[in-house]
Amino acid sequence: AQKVTQAQTEISVVEKEDVTLDCVYETRDTTYYLFWYKQPPSGELVFLIRRNSFDEQNEISGRYSWNFQKSTSSFNFTITASQVVDSAVYFCALRIKTGANNLFFGTGTRLTVIP
Amino acid sequence: ETGVTQTPRHLVMGMTNKKSLKCEQHLGHNAMYWYKQSAKKPLELMFVYNFKEQTENNSVPSRFSPECPNSSHLFLHLHTLQPEDSALYLCASSQRGGGLAGDTGELFFGEGSRLTVL
Numbered sequence: 001a002q003k004v005t006q007a008q009t010e011i012s013v014v015e016k017e018d019v020t021l022d023c024v025y026e027t028r029d030t031t032y033y034l035f036w037y038k039q040p041p042s043g044e045l046v047f048l049i050r051r052n053s054f055d056e057q058n059e060i061s062g063r064y065s066w067n068f069q070k071s072t073s074s075f076n077f078t079i080t081a082s083q084v085v086d087s088a089v090y091f092c093a094l095r096i097k098t099g100a101n102n103l104f105f106g107t108g109t110r111l112t113v114i115p
Numbered sequence: 116e117t118g119v120t121q122t123p124r125h126l127v128m129g130m131t132n133k134k135s136l137k138c139e140q141h142l143g144h145n146a147m148y149w150y151k152q153s154a155k156k157p158l159e160l161m162f163v164y165n166f167k168e169q170t171e172n173n174s175v176p177s178r179f180s181p182e183c184p185n186s187s188h189l190f191l192h193l194h195t196l197q198p199e200d201s202a203l204y205l206c207a208s209s210q211r212g213g214g215l216a217g218d219t220g221e222l223f224f225g226e227g228s229r230l231t232v233l
Contacts, residue, residue, distance in 0.1 A: 043124075044225055045205065105158040106157060
């Protein structure tokens with residue numbers, strides 16, 4: 001069975017601080033995709049990144065960076081120099097290659113950046 | 116503007132009402148989805164349509180009835196709902212669905228329809 005765990009329910013940081021959102025996943029499949037989505041107050045989930053299981057190279061995009069470690073089944077997300085606009089709920093998700101088309105979402109981490 | 120538009124954004128209905136949620140995608144995708152988002156729960160997949168055909172029904176009660184007349188439109192018909200059905204209903208689309216080769220699975224979401232059942 002597939003499972004995604006985001007242990008941090010809520011995080012508050014002061015603007016300009018760095019913050020890391022944790023994501024741990026479970027799957028027996030060897031081929032899978034991992035995702036991060038951002039859900040601002042407006043409601044829609046905004047796609048941030050996709051990483052496939054064969055690519056453990058970390059990625060940086062502006063103030064965002066992702067650390068994928070298969071050894072610990074983790075796919076953590078770091079925001080550097082946080083801004084108020086980063087306040088949102090962030091979801092980590094897992095999709096396996098076989099079977100039904102589905103994303104397995106974590107319960108989300110609510111990030112509040114205090115000015 | 117996400118390319119996926121949902122209406123209405125907010126809906127309040129009684130348990131005996133019949134209402135519908137509408138979703139339209141302008142991205143040229145051929146897979147569409149309904150998700151339910153309840154407080155403090157993971158997003159729950161409800162239905163998946165590929166090329167207008169339903170390919171997934173995730174044990175959803177029959178009081179929720181989806182309709183997909185074409186690849187750009189998706190409806191969720193609601194009838195005799197319960198208060199516990201109150202949630203944010205999110206529509207999404209993707210380029211392909213069903214685990215086909217080349218489908219890497221990014222979904223594009225609408226802003227959701229906030230449903231309150233009294």
